[in-house]
Amino acid sequence: MTADVRTEDGCRLWADQAGAGAPLVLCHGGPGIWDYLGPVARLLDGQARVIRWDQRGCGRSQRRGPYSVGRFVADLDAVREHLAGPRTAVLGHSWGAHLALRYAIEHPERVSHLIYVSGTGIDPERGWHPHYERNLRRRLGSHLSRWEALGARTLTPAEERERAVLQWSADFADPDAAMTHAEGMATPWLGINHDCNRAINAEVKQELRESDIAARCRALDLPVLIIDGPEDIRPRSGVDSLEKALPNCERVSLAGSGHLPWVENPQHFRRAVAAFLTSLP
Template sequence: MDQAVRTEDGIRLWAAKTGDGEPVVFCHGGPGLWDMMADVAADLSAAATICRWDQRGCGRSQRRGPYSVERTVADLDAIRAHFGWDSVALLGHSWGAQLALRYTLAHPDRVTKLVYVSGTGIDDDSTWHAEYEHNLRVALGGRLGRWEALRDRDRTAEEDREYCVLQWSADFADRERALRHAEAMADPWFGVNFECNAALNRERSPDLRGQCETLKAPTLIVDGTADIRPRKAVDSLERALPEVSRVQLPAGHLPWVEDPSGFHSAVGGFLAGP
């Protein structure tokens, strides 16, 4: 069921709710993208109420700022309040994992459980980003030249889509199916909000270790072992959290695509547990 959610400053956010049971709110990746986890929602909605939403300025939500982590955390709280939930479980993917963590730290009494999928941890980006850039180029292989040509020039809307599909293809462990998986991510295509992406990526994350060490929400970290973002970046987050488990799946950055049964077993079991 699609719904329009209004933020306190009047921005319209797209949201959809399916299933029955305890509420779980998804936080998609990006920044600047849109929810691409309809398959995950369908898989988990037999045992939970799943809420998907597009972040401010993204996808089916109103394309208007301002853009900041603090503002996006407030928007996520507007989603929770709109549906009348006192507390929710959160499942965040990639940038959305960081968002879900930041929300949980800001509102620990409103989060029952946290699922942190393919995030990049709490260390400074300088500790892992150069290795990610290297891995990206290696994974692109024969598509590297075209990706670099598109990256370094003004692009049409069609070229934006091509550029993103090429880059996303590096996120899959199965190189033979990588481009097909990336094409599926771009269907439907809503257009990346590069302004939002730049604004949120410019923000420097505060040192979160102290807050993480006192976090009471049970947390599940899910990694794809072939993710081109080094998984060691998440080690310090795992060490900081007092109640945490971690599952590593034979997959890339979107583990539910390449190991759906493993992902369902790990996440479904965690959400259904005490």
């Protein structure tokens, strides 16, 4: 069931909810793209009332700023208030994992469980990115030259979609299925908000350099589940310091999966999340 959420500054956010039970709010990655977590909602709708939303300026939400981590934390709180109630579990993927973590740090009394899927950690030097670039180029293989050629010029919407599909294909461990999975992520194609992407990425880098987020994680008194795919082209060692900082954390690595572990190992993903959600808050 779709719904519109209005933030206190008047921005309209697209949202959807399905299933029954305690609420679980999903935060998609990007930044600058739309919610692609429908398959996660379908996996978990027997365990929770799953709420998805498009972040401000992205997908089906209103195309307006400002684009900042603090603003997105406030938007997530608006989704929680309108659709989830006083307290909810929160699951974030990739950039959305950082958003979910920041939300839990800012509003721990409003979060029952935090699920951190395929995030990139809290290390201030962001040392994962060179490894990501090398692994991306290696996994693109025969598609590398086309991906590079598209990146060297101004793109039509069709070309932008093509380049995104090529890049997203590297996020899957199985090369035979990777393009099919990436095409699924890009359908329907709702466009990339590059202004949002640049602003949020720059702020996250600055935030990790200038704030002691590890200390705030050490004070976070709620259960956290970290889920990784060992074949993710972003080095999973980047999350080690986050795992060590969290006082109530478990970590699950789902064999045979990359950046989107629910796609390539759905049964174990559902089992891990369901068991965690039924644990005592």
